[in-house]
Amino acid sequence: MSEPVQPTLVQRTIGRIERAIESGEWAVGDRIPAEGRLVEALGVGRNTVREAVRALCHTGLLEARRGDGTYVRAASDLNAALQRRLRRAELKHVLQVRLAIEREAAPAAAVHRGEDDLARILSALLARRRAQESGDAAAYVDADLEFHRAIVAASGNPLMAELYESLAEAVRDSIASLRPSWAPELPGACAHEDLADAIARRDPDAATKAAWAHTQTVEAAMERMGEREGE
Incomplete structure (x- = not known):
């Protein structure tokens, strides 16, 4: 029986950088320490650091910006792989996956949510409502995304939450593409309020119903967008 192959110094360095990212020590969007500081912190040579960083840039976990440094692009290998795939995906396919996750997360959140989860959901819902009333499109998109992220995070399923974060x-x-001024006229326009209420009451059946109403709203928005593009 052959002995297991020991990881090389570069592979061990890659692993240490990956762990720093996955633990949140280096968050997505952060610039990682300069090469000299990495050499000192990791206790390896410059060539080892350069090879490790180059490999992680190739996988999509890091992004080198000329003249500005290297930044964390994804939180995990799964996230990086999905980011590469999403760049080739059509909007309708992204929406199908997104809605499938949201529908599964809704009743689970009603069962598993904690008080902090509920506070996050209600805070995002309030921000969404205020942005909609003021016509602040950017704030609306941010708040709507945060609302759905909070629900998925409250589902109690860490893998589902990681998949959604990758998306x-x-x-x-x-959300930005489909944000319509006519949304209140569509079926399920109150789905966000209904969904938050169902989760607050710990009613998984009502949460499922609200999630499907939201799906109908989004699908109607897609149809209208297609009609406008075809004009």
């Missing part, structure tokens, strides 16, 4: 930027784009 976050694509979800943001889909």
Whole structure:
């Protein structure tokens, strides 16, 4: 029986950088320490650091910006892989995956949510309502995304939450693309309020119903967008 192959110094360095990212020590969007500081912190040579960073840039976990440094682009290998795939995905396919996760998360959140989860959901709902009333499109998109992220996070399923976080930027784009001034006229326009209420009351059946109403609203928005593009 052959002995297990020991990881190389570069592979061990890659692992240490990955753990720093996955633990949140380096968050998505952060610039990682300069090469000299990495050499000192990791106790390896410059060539090892350069190879490790280059490999992580190739996988999509890091992003090198010329003249500005290297930034964390994704929180995990799964996130990085999904980001690469999402760049080739059509909006309708992103929406189908997004809505499927949201429908599964809704009743689970009604069962598993804690008080902090509920506070986050209600805070996002209030911000969404205020942005809609004021006509602040950017704030509306941010608040709507935060509302759905909070519900998925409250589901008690960490894998589902990680998948949704990997879709976050694509979800943001889909919300921005489909944000319509006529939304209140559509079936399920009150679905967000109904969904938050069902989760607050710990009613998974009502949460499922509200999630499906929201799906109908989004699908109607997609149809209208397609009609406008075809004019």
